[in-house]
Amino acid sequence: MTNQRTIIGALIALATGLTILGVAHAAAEPALSAASTKTINDAAPKPTSSTADHTKFEVLQAEFKSGPEVTKACLTCHTEAAKQVHLSKHWTWEYKNPDTGQVLGKKHVINNFCTAVASNEDHCSACHIGYGWADDKFDFTVQENVDCLVCHDTTGAYKKLPGLAGHPNYETMEWPPKSGRLRPPTDLKKVAQNVGQTSRKTCGACHFRGGGGDAVKHGDLDSSLETPQRYLDVHMDADGLDFACSKCHVTDAHEVPGSRYAPTTTDTNGAQMRGSKKIRNPVTCQACHGSAPHGKADAKLNDHTKKIACQTCHIPAYARGPRHAKMSWDWSTAGKLDEHGTRIKTRNSIGKVEYDSNKGHFTYDRYVIPEYQWFNGKVKYTLFGDQIDASNVVKINEFLGGPEDPDARIWPVRVFRGKQMYDKGLNTLAVLHTAGNDDTAYWKNYDWDKALAAGMKAVGAEYSGSMGFVATEMSWPITHMVAPKEDALKCEQCHAKGGRLAGIDGAYIPARDRIVAMDMAGFSLALLALISVLVHGAMRIFVSSKNKD
């Protein structure tokens, strides 16, 4: 009885098994043939990663007359966007350093390029993410003053022009000035319907062109990064990883991390896991690579992270693309005019402006080897009103940290050198009214006193009437243009006398360093031993040859 049941059970099981197998086989077959002929997948259109097609939105069908009108339309759906932007450094141009208490940001610092924003807002605000910042009366609380398009344009047709207080041109306009070329009005409808994520091009519109032009300011950011090769930047490589800026500058609520005002110079964390609640700067190399990224064969390199920033080896030079970085700016020679009293502009053999009456003398360089220094992320600025010592080089910003500081690492730094205006009476760096269509603007009348009086007034000071030029240095941490590993520094470039780190104190670098007295003693004793044995040997030979006679 039981036996019989078992047999029947087994048979049923067998039959079921075979059926399942058969069905599975049948199901597998069509899938297999589909894969081999590639019909279904090919026909399917590739979806865009965005879930919204802005050309289909009714509010964007309007014939927009101005930027703020577009913003109003954006805000009908993105209700919180402007409020977020209002809190960001991109909007406020203001940053209070929690360590030093210094109030920084573009609005407040004086640099050694065009020097200061105050009194020149309508020009400088071509790089402000807002509309209408023409002077100190700009209302920072108005939502539709936020410029969404400058960051979210994907057409490349949107351009804010200096002198328009942050607006693009709404009418036909000669651009560049005196070029004879006409720029048609901005097609706001088309731009608005084609918004998307930020890109190297949108970020670069300002950040590649800081200081008034391409490759002027950062040294490691210029327009060659719009479509770089792997050689120039291993992450942004247009044919490879093709990172947008935001891939590293992971942005939340419109506040873009990775500011130079208080950079993270040392990150001893491992790679950041998705979902990790740890509050940390997401832009560091370590945020993705961890702090021991070299494989077993190169394990010695991981030891270097105790003292050295990743950038030091992995960015062997800046301005590694085709663009020449501006290296110095000497305001003290500005203002020379030709015999007709008009502006002079001379160019060097590579076509770069060498002298400009408006600005003075410039120098340029490419493939620039950075300077190296200990840096712990703390920066001290020389702000307007700070007393300076004009007989010495004034540090616009000083990178702090030394070898004993556990938070300091050796960093590659671009040092931009110049000579610029200071007020001799007040003994402070000066604010110059450069651009504008008025009688006091320096670029209009080349009158230092008038332009300085106007500039200083804009920051609530009174120009003493006596000005001079002071040598200044401004430091920029080098962190972009990361080379492929084949192009990273080789050991010998630091482990040698006179190598890259020749000027670094407080670290023992094999092959660079030695204790001279010990070397002298060691080699002298070894030489003495050698001479002794040679004399001893010679005497033995001499004696034995005499014995033979």
Added chain:
Amino acid sequence: MQRIYIFKRFERFWHWSQAMLIMFMMLTGFEIHGTYTWFGFQRAVAYHTSAAWVLITLWIFAIFWHFTTGEWKQYKPTMEKAAAVLRYYLTGIFTNAPHPFRQSTLTKHNPLQRLAYLFVKLVINPLIWLTGLLYLFYGSWSSWGLSWLSLEWIAMGHVIGAFLMLIFFIAHVYLATVGHTPTAHIKAMVTGWEEID
């Protein structure tokens, strides 16, 4: 003339491989030190590090051998005849005086050799090991609670060890030629058999 078997097979293997390794370590070590450029720093470090592991392995075997065979006793220091041997090398050797020391399987080394080799084994080698390993594991110092160490001091100790080794090496190579013929001792270290009067 009598022949005695002094150096066993392992001992000879150990001696010559150690000799090669130490020469190579000095060569690569002083390049790392920046005395000259030959392999290039990167390769010098890689070679030095690999050779270090081989040398350490060899030393471990050698130590094991010394203790299991009792041969370590060959290095027990003695002052007996030490002055006589010294006098022999300073004067006697030039007047054909007889060597004051007679080699045997139980006492392979003369008193000066014993002292010199003991110094190598108890001072130079440990110094090089210790500083070399610390140097190598610089990255682990903080996790080993050794953050207070300074790389400069460790390197200094290692370089002192290297200089002592260099001086020993010069003297040792020369003294290898002072047998009853210039190559007698060297042959003995190759074949194991020493000829003694």
